[in-house]
Amino acid sequence: MAIVLGPNQYGKAEVRVVAVDRSTPRHTLVDLNVSSALRGDFSAAHLTGDNAHVLTTDAQKNTVFAFARDGVASPEAFALRLATHFAGSYPWISGARVAVESYGWDRIAVGGAPHDHAFRRAGGEVRTAVVTADDGELHVVAGLADLVVLKTTGSEFWGFPRDAYTTLAETRDRILATAVTARWRYVGTDLDWHGTYDTVRTTLLEAFASTHSLALQQTLHAMGAAVLETVPEVAEVRLSMPNKHHFLQDLSAFGLDNPDVVYHADDRPYGLIEGTVLRDDVPSAEVAWQGTPGFV
Numbered sequence: 001m002a003i004v005l006g007p008n009q010y011g012k013a014e015v016r017v018v019a020v021d022r023s024t025p026r027h028t029l030v031d032l033n034v035s036s037a038l039r040g041d042f043s044a045a046h047l048t049g050d051n052a053h054v055l056t057t058d059a060q061k062n063t064v065f066a067f068a069r070d071g072v073a074s075p076e077a078f079a080l081r082l083a084t085h086f087a088g089s090y091p092w093i094s095g096a097r098v099a100v101e102s103y104g105w106d107r108i109a110v111g112g113a114p115h116d117h118a119f120r121r122a123g124g125e126v127r128t129a130v131v132t133a134d135d136g137e138l139h140v141v142a143g144l145a146d147l148v149v150l151k152t153t154g155s156e157f158w159g160f161p162r163d164a165y166t167t168l169a170e171t172r173d174r175i176l177a178t179a180v181t182a183r184w185r186y187v188g189t190d191l192d193w194h195g196t197y198d199t200v201r202t203t204l205l206e207a208f209a210s211t212h213s214l215a216l217q218q219t220l221h222a223m224g225a226a227v228l229e230t231v232p233e234v235a236e237v238r239l240s241m242p243n244k245h246h247f248l249q250d251l252s253a254f255g256l257d258n259p260d261v262v263y264h265a266d267d268r269p270y271g272l273i274e275g276t277v278l279r280d281d282v283p284s285a286e287v288a289w290q291g292t293p294g295f296v
């Protein structure tokens with residue numbers, strides 16, 4: 001019996017690239033998850049560890065970012081460009097498969113008008129409701145999870161202390177993105193549940209879009225406060241908001257500039273900003289929150 005190498009392929013999976021078009025004040029963005037896989041004669045790498053035929057997965061990732069610098073146009077056009085490039089790059093590469101997932105973003109409406117640089121990820125969040133009956137009282141906690149929002153500008157972060165391990169650069173303009181999980185406790189049990197939910201959701205979105213952010217913490221507070229100001233039946237709002245970091249990709253190694261166009265959407269680690277915003281004249285009801293997952 002001989003042991004032979006069968007079909008194989010290799011590549012970089014899930015390159016998260018975000019490209020922003022800032023050519024007018026009405027920004028647009030493309031948000032992609034790109035995976036590449038090459039086929040060809042890679043037997044030497046498998047059999048003896050000879051990498052002479054291995055176009056590195058790192059280079060495949062870099063190619064995705066570099067090509068995004070010129071614009072993505074469409075997932076199909078971008079994948080075609082990448083696959084053609086990889087398949088033609090070396091004689092021993094016989095084929096390439098490039099898979100692109102494209103995440104849609106809708107503009108957040110503020111006062112009914114679509115915002116220039118604040119977006120909500122299409123696809124929808126999860127609506128939640130928890131009712132606790134305790135000691136003859138009913139408590140209603142409503143909420144939503146995974147409301148993904150992003151601003152391409154209108155976000156700064158600076159003025160933080162610099163200890164021995166602080167390397168983060170201060171910024172006056174960055175992408176701000178988060179997946180909002182919010183829970184809010186109602187006073188009363190006889191409300192227009194659908195209508196009130198819609199109002200809270202709209203208020204959260206409008207506050208995210210309209211707040212010029214100096215920190216995600218400040219945005220969190222502004223969102224909670226806006227809900228309390230808009231909906232008198234809400235006693236407190238608990239928010240959990242991961243800071244979904246978007247790092248400007250350095251393209252200089254490929255002779256390309258990057259004037260705030262191509263970003264790496266990092267999935268972890270992420271900052272996790274959590275907080276409660278509440279009225280000080282309404283009794284607390286910790287029992288209403290028991291068993292709520294995580295902070296909220």
Ligand SMILES: O=c1[nH]c(=O)c2[nH]c(=O)[nH]c2[nH]1
Binds near residue numbers: 168215216243271
């Ligand atoms: O809005 C932010 N809040 C932070 O606490 C923080 N920390 C960090 O590294 N970046 C940010 N951004």
